[in-house]
Amino acid sequence: MRLVASDIDGTILGHDGKISDRTVRAFHACREAGIELVFVTGRPPRWLHPLEEQLGHTGTVICSNGAVVWDLEEDRLVSARTLSVEAIMEIRQIIKSVRPAALFAAETLSGFHLEPGFIENGSGELLEEFTPAALAETLTTDDAVVKFLAIVREGTPDDFLAAVRPAVGHLAFATHSAPSVAMLELSFPGVNKAVTLAEYAGSLGIDAADVVAFGDMPNDVEMLRWAGHGYAMASGHPEAIRAAGQQAPHFDDDGVAQVLEAKLAALGVKLA
Structure with missing residues (x-):
């Protein structure tokens, strides 16, 4: 050891x-x-x-x-190792086609960006300092995304991952770490x-x-x-x-x- x-x-x-x-x-x-x-x-x-x-x-x-x-x-x-904003927008579009109700957030080297509704009322105290807004409005082409997040309010994280991973595998590595919340974490391929x-x-x-x-x-x-x-x-x-x-x-x-x-x-x- x-x-x-x-x-x-x-x-x-x-x-x-x-x-x-x-x-x-x-x-x-x-x-x-x-x-x-x-x-x-x-x-x-x-x-x-x-x-x-x-x-x-x-x-x-x-x-x-x-x-x-x-x-x-x-x-x-x-x-x-980072994802480009162009890449996450493509990933977002693919996930939306699989699960239309999905909402998204992006962790960058300089901050955190989240869409309205990503955090439910009364939860996510660690993220309260961030103001929700459309990612297309807050992210710039200079932003380097280290983790892209996708969440849905129904189903299990395992089911969400099984549906999304094959669809985005060429663009990102997808996984999850939430025991009960259907939230995926996506990063640079490999x-x-x-x-x-x-x-x-x-x-x-x-x-x-x-x-x-x-x-x-x-x-x-x-x-x-x-x-x-x-x-x-x-x-x-x-x-x-x-x-x-x-x-x-x-x-x-x-x-x-x-x-x-x-x-x-x-x-x-x-x-x-």
């Missing part, structure tokens, strides 16, 4: 926005043992504060499902968590066989398959569980911490 790569939401972070003390101790023990830590998330850079505030993490974070690499210590962009994690590990001279990865949702599937030791949370999506070679205990039971504690013990590392 030379590198630990972990998803955030539903894997180490709960709905209450907290990372458990036990999980924090396990990550600190990894760091003290000289094991590299990288967090691999669908979140954009502006939503990484739990890592800084609760874990004291100042290293690299792979964001937006692999589209962005961010340096937390210097608070700067390292690299990005870009996912595994691709960027493999590049990051390679830059450190670390092979997949020495990587332990944790995740819980379909956007983690490729990463869990790539890592030599991929663990899906027992509380995770069935697709993630099928993809992973192994299973971590339920999120509520500090599953990531349990796995790391056992691996550290096998290395002779004692937790404080």
Whole structure:
């Protein structure tokens, strides 16, 4: 175990926005043992504060499902793979032909753009600072889109993904990470968590066989398959569980911490 790569939401972070003390101790023990830590998330850079505030993490974070690499210590962009506005408008048209009720939003390197109705009343507190408007009005040709979002109010996220993925596969990689909301996340073709994690590990001279990865949702599937030791949370999506070679205990039971504690013990590392 030379590198630990972990998803955030539903894997180490709960709905209450907290990372458990036990999980924090396990990550600190990894760091003290000289094991590299990288967090691999669908979140954009502006939503990484739990890592800084609760874990004291100042290293690299792979964001937006692999589209962005961010340096937390210097608070700067390292690299990005982006969709053009022209491409997302074409994707939008295709998805509308499949699901006419779909609404859209775009995460760019400089901000967030969302259509009216994308957020339902009484939800989406993290997005309240953004004013809804037609994407054609707020996006310019200079905007670089790192994640394009599509949402519908009926059906399941799995059904929505199954309908959309074949139609847009030539233009974007589509996945989802919402347990119950039918919202899709689309990024540059061929870009996912595994691709960027493999590049990051390679830059450190670390092979997949020495990587332990944790995740819980379909956007983690490729990463869990790539890592030599991929663990899906027992509380995770069935697709993630099928993809992973192994299973971590339920999120509520500090599953990531349990796995790391056992691996550290096998290395002779004692937790404080």
